[in-house]
Amino acid sequence: MSETVDISEERLHAAPALRVCGAALAVLPEGAVWWEMERMLVVADLHLEKGSAFAARGIALPPYDTRATLRRLDALIAKHRPLRLVALGDSFHDQGAEARMSGEDAAMLSELTRRTEWVWIAGNHD
DSSP states (O other): OOOOOOOOHHHHTOOOEEEETTEEEEEETTTEEEEGGGTEEEEOOOOBTHHHHHHHTTOOOOTTHHHHHHHHHHHHHHHHOOSEEEEOSOOBSSTTHHHHSOHHHHHHHHHHHHHSEEEEOOOSOO
């Protein structure tokens, strides 16, 4: 006897649930955590300007890592409309990242931080 299994499109793409101290969190495939009850998006290890840090040491990496990360953040913010975004650390690859960031990327980061409250937590790279 065969059984019908509900594998709707919505269910296939549903984020796994995680409970921390009773709080229901969704682990997003984009590499973030969404806390619906608080309308909070949590990210970590963005490593903005990692490519330019490596390039300065002669290691060729494509210089698009910051822009790609900012675009993913932009899409997450547009989709979830968080009241607060928490960056858990290592947001910048090193102390010189801000100086190496292109004007366009800096403007995009500034715009993202205007759209929602950001909480920056320093990591060992920041």
